[in-house]
């Protein structure tokens with residue numbers, strides 16, 4: 001691993017050279033309509049409650065420039081309320097934006113696009129479907145015979161070691177198992193782009209490490225040029241550093257990109273996650289990120 005001092009650390013322009021970008025935001029500024037604008041826990045803690053004075057309020061996102069190359073794994077970290085989920089929603093086509101550019105594979109984002117999978121912090125499984133049929137849901141947009149869909153869904157369940165619970169319903173599964181089913185559903189359809197919003201946040205440390213391993217194993221088993229592009233939101237700095245090629249630090253009020261780090265840990269990583277965690281350089285970079293997050297709260 002490179003000395004963290006040599007790791008790229010700049011007020012990010014977000015621009016990368018190389019392959020065509022999968023995700024691109026350029027000069028992006030976004031605000032919710034005043035009536036819909038809420039306040040996060042962070043806002044309340046800082047005494048920035050809901051205000052009727054819209055002019056005095058910073059935008060949710062301001063002048064965001066971010067480029068994610070095809071096949072790159074990028075983690076977004078930042079304090080609660082800095083706009084991480086909003087940025088993911090813009091890439092998923094769940095929100096309309098203006099002004100600036102938001103592009104997915106060089107096109108305007110489209111809700112429900114076959115290019116993109118979205119995984120939420122909580123599993124969001126359908127309670128009336130068993131695990132297998134929840135995973136098949138992710139595949140139904142693919143024009144395949146039912147037997148083939150079933151086979152693909154079972155493969156995905158096998159990769160998260162839950163094949164034996166294929167016929168269990170969500171209420172018969174633990175939180176960790178539900179999240180593994182959700183991970184299988186996200187991985188099954190071989191989408192080009194995975195947008196993941198704190199997918200492991202609700203899990204205990206051991207289960208989280210196991211799912212990080214499963215996600216990385218799935219992603220690293222593809223050849224680099226065939227890997228999905230991942231934009232992964234997390235509050236867990238260790239998770240961001242373990243998984244990602246780059247970690248982007250956002251600051252709030254207005255939401256913006258403050259730092260952009262390359263994580264120079266060789267791949268594959270999934271076979272040695274615990275070893276990486278105890279690496280001195282890894283810990284140094286962790287501290288550096290921690291300081292940068294604190295800086296945003298001043």
Ligand SMILES: Nc1ncnc2c1ncn2[C@@H]1O[C@H](COP(=O)(O)OP(=O)(O)OP(=O)(O)O)[C@@H](O)[C@H]1O
Pocket residue numbers: 032036037038039040043060078079080081082083084085086087
């Ligand atoms: N649907 C909405 N309508 C109005 N305001 C919203 C909406 N969703 C989020 N906001 C506001 O936009 C800001 C950014 O929220 P967002 O959820 O993107 O932040 P975040 O960085 O993902 O936070 P967290 O880490 O807590 O999930 C917050 O101030 C929040 O109150």
